[in-house]
Amino acid sequence: MDERTTAGGPEPGADSGAAAGRAAAVRDGGRPPRAPVPALGGFVFSEADEERRRGVRRMKATATGLLVLVAVVYVLATWAEHTGAGAWAGYVRAAAEAGMVGALADWFAVTALFRHPLGLPIPHTAIIPTKKDQLGASLGEFVGENFLSADVVRARLHALRIGSRLGAWLAEPAHADRVTAELATALRGALTVLRDSDVQAVVGEAITRRAETAEIAPGIGKTLERVVADGGHRRVVDLVCAKAHDWLVTHADSVMGAVQGGAPGWTPRFVDRKVGERVYKELLRFLTEMRDMPEHPARGAVDRFLCDFAADLQADTDTRLRVERLKSEILEREEVQDVIASAWTAIRAMILSAAEDEQSELRLRVRASLLSLGARLATDGRLQDKVEGWIEGAVVYVVTTYRAEITSLITDTVAGWDAEHTSRKIEAHIGRDLQFIRINGTVVGALAGLLIHTASRAFGA
Incomplete structure (x- = not known):
C-alpha cells in the first residue's frame, strides 16, 4: 500500500505555491491572497479535505494495526498449539488465520478501488482512475433517467405547491417591497447597459x-x-x-x-x-x-x-x-426624425426617475399589483393550478429539451478531471468508511474461522 498517495501531506510544489501566495499578498498591500482556482483536470484540496484525509490515514492505521494484531495472535497461537498448550490454541489459531485472510481480502478490495495493490498491474484494479470516464457517463445517464425525466420533475414540482407558497410569500408587504426594489434595480441596470444611440x-x-x-x-x-x-x-x-x-x-x-x-x-x-x-x-x-x-x-x-x-x-x-x-x-423632415429619436431619451429619464423614487406611481402600482397577485394566489385554487401548470410546463420543457446538455455537464466535467486527483478526492470523502470494511472483514473473518473450526471439531474432522 502506497500511503504517500493518500496521505494528507503537502502536494508537490506546495512550498512554492505558499511562497507565491505570500508574495501576492505583499504586492496587494497585505491583503490575503484569493482562494486558489482549480486548474482544468484537477482539484483544490480544502482544509476540510485535508482533515478528511487525515481521518483516512488514522483509520488505515487502525485497520492495519488490527491486521498486525491478528497476525501476531496467529503466530503465538500456532506456537502454543505446537508446544501442547491445549485445544484452545487451535481455536485461537483458526480464528486468527481466518481474520488475516478476511483482512487481506478486504484490503485488496478497498485498495483496488483507488490504485493497483502493491503497484502491481492486476486486472480490474485501480477502478476509479481507469474507469473514471465510464463512471461519469453512467452517473450522467443515471441522473438523466432518474432525476431529469418529465414525470419526476412534474411530480416534484406539483408536490411543492409553488403557487400557494408564492402567493403567501408575495402577500407579505415586506416581500412585495423587496420584489419591487429588486425589479427597480434590474430595470435601472438594464437601462444603464443599453446604449441610448x-x-x-x-x-x-x-x-x-x-x-x-x-x-x-x-x-x-x-x-x-x-x-x-x-x-x-x-x-x-x-x-x-x-x-x-x-x-x-x-x-x-x-x-x-x-x-x-x-x-x-x-x-x-x-x-x-x-x-x-x-x-x-x-x-x-x-x-x-x-x-x-x-x-x-x-x-x-x-x-x-x-x-x-x-x-x-x-x-x-x-x-x-x-x-x-x-x-x-x-x-x-430632419426635425421630425429628431423628435422621434428623442422620445427614447424622455421615456428613459421618466422610467429611471420612477424606478429610483420609492413613492413614484410606477413603484406604488407595481407593489400594489404584487400584493394583489399574492392575495389571489394564496386563496384562489384555480389561479394556483394555472400558475403551477405554467411553471411545470416551462421547467419540463427545459429539462426534456436540454437534458442531454445538462447531463453532458456531468460527463464532460468528470472526463476533464485528472485520474489521480479524482481518486484522491473521492478517497478523502469515503475512504474512512471503507476502512471499516477492512476492520469488519478482520472481525467477521475471525468469527467465521472460529465457527468453521468449531464445527469441524464437533463433527470429528
Missing part, C-alpha cells in the same frame, strides 16, 4: 416604419366625421373667427394697403382708398357676424366642407394618396 435608432426606425406602412387618411376621415357630427369642431371655428376678427382690427391699415396696392395704376388714389376701406369694412362685418352668429351661413358651409373632406379622406383615392405623400414628406 442603439435604442434611439431602433425606436426611430420602428416608429417610422410603422407610420409609413399604416395608411392614416381613412382613420383621420372617420375621426373628423365623428368630430363634425358631435359639433366638436365649433370651438375651433369660434377661435379662428375671434382671432381673425382681432387681427383685422389690429392690422386695418395693412389690409387696406394691400387692397389699394392691388388696384390698377390708372384708377385715382381716392377711389383706391374708398375701395380699400369698403373691402375692409365688409371683411370686418363678415367676420363679426360669423363670430357672433352660431347659425351663420358661412359656418354651415364650413360644416359641409368638413363633412365632404372627411368622406373624401375615406373614399376618394386621389385625396388619400395626397395625404400619404404629405405624411411621407413630414416623416422625412
Whole structure:
C-alpha cells in the first residue's frame, strides 16, 4: 500500500505555491491572497479535505494495526498449539488465520478501488482512475433517467405547491417591497447597459416604419366625421373667427394697403382708398357676424366642407394618396426624425426617475399589483393550478429539451478531471468508511474461522 498517495501531506510544489501566495499578498498591500482556482483536470484540496484525509490515514492505521494484531495472535497461537498448550490454541489459531485472510481480502478490495495493490498491474484494479470516464457517463445517464425525466420533475414540482407558497410569500408587504426594489434595480441596470444611440435608432426606425406602412387618411376621415357630427369642431371655428376678427382690427391699415396696392395704376388714389376701406369694412362685418352668429351661413358651409373632406379622406383615392405623400414628406423632415429619436431619451429619464423614487406611481402600482397577485394566489385554487401548470410546463420543457446538455455537464466535467486527483478526492470523502470494511472483514473473518473450526471439531474432522 502506497500511503504517500493518500496521505494528507503537502502536494508537490506546495512550498512554492505558499511562497507565491505570500508574495501576492505583499504586492496587494497585505491583503490575503484569493482562494486558489482549480486548474482544468484537477482539484483544490480544502482544509476540510485535508482533515478528511487525515481521518483516512488514522483509520488505515487502525485497520492495519488490527491486521498486525491478528497476525501476531496467529503466530503465538500456532506456537502454543505446537508446544501442547491445549485445544484452545487451535481455536485461537483458526480464528486468527481466518481474520488475516478476511483482512487481506478486504484490503485488496478497498485498495483496488483507488490504485493497483502493491503497484502491481492486476486486472480490474485501480477502478476509479481507469474507469473514471465510464463512471461519469453512467452517473450522467443515471441522473438523466432518474432525476431529469418529465414525470419526476412534474411530480416534484406539483408536490411543492409553488403557487400557494408564492402567493403567501408575495402577500407579505415586506416581500412585495423587496420584489419591487429588486425589479427597480434590474430595470435601472438594464437601462444603464443599453446604449441610448442603439435604442434611439431602433425606436426611430420602428416608429417610422410603422407610420409609413399604416395608411392614416381613412382613420383621420372617420375621426373628423365623428368630430363634425358631435359639433366638436365649433370651438375651433369660434377661435379662428375671434382671432381673425382681432387681427383685422389690429392690422386695418395693412389690409387696406394691400387692397389699394392691388388696384390698377390708372384708377385715382381716392377711389383706391374708398375701395380699400369698403373691402375692409365688409371683411370686418363678415367676420363679426360669423363670430357672433352660431347659425351663420358661412359656418354651415364650413360644416359641409368638413363633412365632404372627411368622406373624401375615406373614399376618394386621389385625396388619400395626397395625404400619404404629405405624411411621407413630414416623416422625412430632419426635425421630425429628431423628435422621434428623442422620445427614447424622455421615456428613459421618466422610467429611471420612477424606478429610483420609492413613492413614484410606477413603484406604488407595481407593489400594489404584487400584493394583489399574492392575495389571489394564496386563496384562489384555480389561479394556483394555472400558475403551477405554467411553471411545470416551462421547467419540463427545459429539462426534456436540454437534458442531454445538462447531463453532458456531468460527463464532460468528470472526463476533464485528472485520474489521480479524482481518486484522491473521492478517497478523502469515503475512504474512512471503507476502512471499516477492512476492520469488519478482520472481525467477521475471525468469527467465521472460529465457527468453521468449531464445527469441524464437533463433527470429528
